[in-house]
Amino acid sequence: MSTNQIAISNDDAIIESALKILESRILYSSDSPSMTCPQASKDFVKLQLAIYEQEVFACLFLDNRNRVITYEEMFRGTIDGASVYPREVVKACLSHNAAAVIFAHNHPSGATDPSQADIAITERLKKALALIDVRVLDHLIVGDEVTSFAERGLL
Numbered sequence: 001m002s003t004n005q006i007a008i009s010n011d012d013a014i015i016e017s018a019l020k021i022l023e024s025r026i027l028y029s030s031d032s033p034s035m036t037c038p039q040a041s042k043d044f045v046k047l048q049l050a051i052y053e054q055e056v057f058a059c060l061f062l063d064n065r066n067r068v069i070t071y072e073e074m075f076r077g078t079i080d081g082a083s084v085y086p087r088e089v090v091k092a093c094l095s096h097n098a099a100a101v102i103f104a105h106n107h108p109s110g111a112t113d114p115s116q117a118d119i120a121i122t123e124r125l126k127k128a129l130a131l132i133d134v135r136v137l138d139h140l141i142v143g144d145e146v147t148s149f150a151e152r153g154l155l
Helices: 003-027 038-049 086-096 116-130
Strands: 056-062 068-076 100-106 135-142 146-148
Touching: 038 056, 038 068, 038 100, 038 135, 038 146, 056 086, 068 086, 086 116, 100 116, 116 135
Parallel strands: 100 135
Antiparallel strands: 056 068, 056 100, 135 146
């Protein structure tokens, strides 16, 4: 193993340890932070999703005070798309007893402009979750930056 490979392995181990610490502080703390601050949500999902080379769709499930219940990566796709099934998202919300949800997915290309497919699935999910009184607070797209549907007025 070359010195360069060892350095990369050490960096990966440090990043993995940092992610575990962050996750434990956000997800398992008795005073779990509220995700009403868009920057906190953006920072968290960027750390989780920026590493993937294929699209991954995830949900942050929140209680009625917008505190994190859990984070779950729900669907995986290819380099330019992932199939998202509203039925499975509804089931997960009910399973976690979520009052609200923040969607997130990555664009491996780095571009974070929402596609028509991104807008359409967000609307389908929002309508499905409204039937069970679960609020959709945001949909974040992770790439070179993080784009918020809420900040763009798309929700």
